[in-house]
Amino acid sequence: MRSIESAISVLVAVAFTAGMLPIPVVAQDDRRADTCRDMANRIKEAKDLSAMEALSQEIEQRWRSSDAEVYARCMSTLAGELRSRKLGDTMNKQRGLAQYYAMRTLDKADQIPLDLECELLRGVQQRLDAGGNELDGQPWAQLRREQATLWLHAWRRLQRVIDPNWDPDDLPMINVPAPDGFPAGVAPEAVEDPQARARYKAAIVANREKAAKYDEQYRARQLQQHWLKTAEQFIISSYMVSPGATSELQSLLEQYITDTRVRERILRAVSTKKMPEHLTVSLTTKPSQGE
16 A cells, blocks of 8 residues: 555656646645745744734734635644644643634635645644633533534535545546647647647546546545544544533534444444544543643
């Protein structure tokens, strides 16, 4: 499997260079790529929490309404820095704020790439409010439902993306075969015969669509292999914690998860307070709390 993945990586890299594979939206537009890069640098240079909060307000004002993907990428960077970098004696507040920003950004989940949605969810695992206060009772139950809904939204979206008939060995071409007498990769405009040029253009479009589908399915299966475990672990561990809400969980699972076996497995794990064997989490795991 590793050799196949290596071959795919080489093919994709060559195809990007040849201009035959679509690259991510932000990278397609130099201005947007530069915007995200510049904001990431400013976030990394921020010296304290107030500077981070000011940057979050700027991101909100500039891109929340105008460019969902740039907004989400910048907020994902900011939330990641808040979770990982200590800015004074404020780690609980940092984690609470990081979660608040991630959850607010996920209002735009349907407008951003699936892998970016899943990345933002890494920061939605805290039993903290935006001020860094640990929650219990009804406030925690409300937050838990909101968190679970966000995770399950991404889970359902992943289920819908995956094509069970996708063949990973059916790779897109680096270059579509050119008309007779022309070198590989020639621009369609160089082909004088209008019929040959039209066929060649159609083949290029079809191959680009195939490449986009391949990229989508490959990424989706990477998420299926790794991210789904994290999602299932989080949902089970959250609903193991009081107050109990089995009916609520069952309703959410029926709304978002199509596989009956998965729904039953999650409900059984919560009921018995025992993680399924395929999940490498201790039985006492709880949603992350502040230190």
